[in-house]
Amino acid sequence: MTRALITAAEAVARLDDPDTVFLDGSWTFPGGPRTGADGHVRGSRHFDIDTVKDRANPLPHMLPDADTFTAHARALGLNNTSRLIIYDRYGLFSAARVWWMFHAMGHDEVAVLDGGLPAWAIAGGLIADTIEPTWPEGDFQARFCPQRVADRVAVAAAIASGERQILDARGEARFSARTPEPREGMRSGHMPGAHNLPFTTLLYPDGRLRVSAEAFRDVGIDLDKPVITSCGSGVTACILSLALDCLGKESAVYDGSWSEWGSRPDTAIEPEA
Numbered sequence: 001m002t003r004a005l006i007t008a009a010e011a012v013a014r015l016d017d018p019d020t021v022f023l024d025g026s027w028t029f030p031g032g033p034r035t036g037a038d039g040h041v042r043g044s045r046h047f048d049i050d051t052v053k054d055r056a057n058p059l060p061h062m063l064p065d066a067d068t069f070t071a072h073a074r075a076l077g078l079n080n081t082s083r084l085i086i087y088d089r090y091g092l093f094s095a096a097r098v099w100w101m102f103h104a105m106g107h108d109e110v111a112v113l114d115g116g117l118p119a120w121a122i123a124g125g126l127i128a129d130t131i132e133p134t135w136p137e138g139d140f141q142a143r144f145c146p147q148r149v150a151d152r153v154a155v156a157a158a159i160a161s162g163e164r165q166i167l168d169a170r171g172e173a174r175f176s177a178r179t180p181e182p183r184e185g186m187r188s189g190h191m192p193g194a195h196n197l198p199f200t201t202l203l204y205p206d207g208r209l210r211v212s213a214e215a216f217r218d219v220g221i222d223l224d225k226p227v228i229t230s231c232g233s234g235v236t237a238c239i240l241s242l243a244l245d246c247l248g249k250e251s252a253v254y255d256g257s258w259s260e261w262g263s264r265p266d267t268a269i270e271p272e273a
Contacts, residue, residue, distance in 0.1 A: 005246060012123050049098065061234065079138040091115055168237075176189075211246040233259045237254065
């Protein structure tokens with residue numbers, strides 16, 4: 001599976017492949033998506049981004065270290081040879097975050113189910129009411145890939161040098177500070193020089209990903225230059241990175257995103273208050 005996306009029909013055909021593992025990466029937050037399909041892909045395993053995280057970091061669902069990630073993956077019965085298909089119940093929302101996490105940990109045999117569980121149901125895929133909580137331990141070994149991740153220092157360097165473009169997945173009203181941030185104590189606005197491509201722009205009404213080079217170019221992104229994606233807490237930024245990957249462009253995700261940048265008094269913000 002070298003492609004970042006897999007169609008529902010292709011995924012249904014892989015259901016009984018012993019090396020293929022379906023991971024339910026569903027996650028939402030107050031004010032986030034609620035409408036989606038009920039149940040789970042038969043035999044799938046739950047990957048919770050609020051469990052597989054750096055617990056020492058106060059920021060939400062930050063990427064853990066390789067050893068911690070390895071332990072969680074093995075507990076899910078994952079192996080180095082596992083071919084992973086990630087989905088969520090909403091079409092496409094948090095599944096892209098799980099996809100990115102595995103890439104950041106050196107596992108490339110991973111794809112997102114295009115359209116998620118709703119597309120799976122339409123394609124006739126088998127759905128279970130419950131999900132099995134335990135699996136025989138696997139032999140997965142994480143290998144951290146730093147080029148997939150950007151931190152605050154890297155973002156500040158990108159702003160100063162202009163060598164890497166910053167692309168923000170939040171809605172335009174939040175980006176332009178016309179509406180307040182949903183998280184308490186956070187400033188409004190965006191990083192200096194950042195571009196804005198709301199993640200919803202890249203979604204069809206049925207939750208499938210709209211892979212469009214023009215969508216990136218229309219907001220000023222040069223696809224021949226490196227990109228750092230960002231959002232509110234590092235989840236929907238991964239949708240932009242997924243779309244870029246489908247275009248053959250690897251990007252880095254700013255893991256702290258606006259939860260970090262907007263909460264600090266020492267970070268530059270536009271428009272200035």
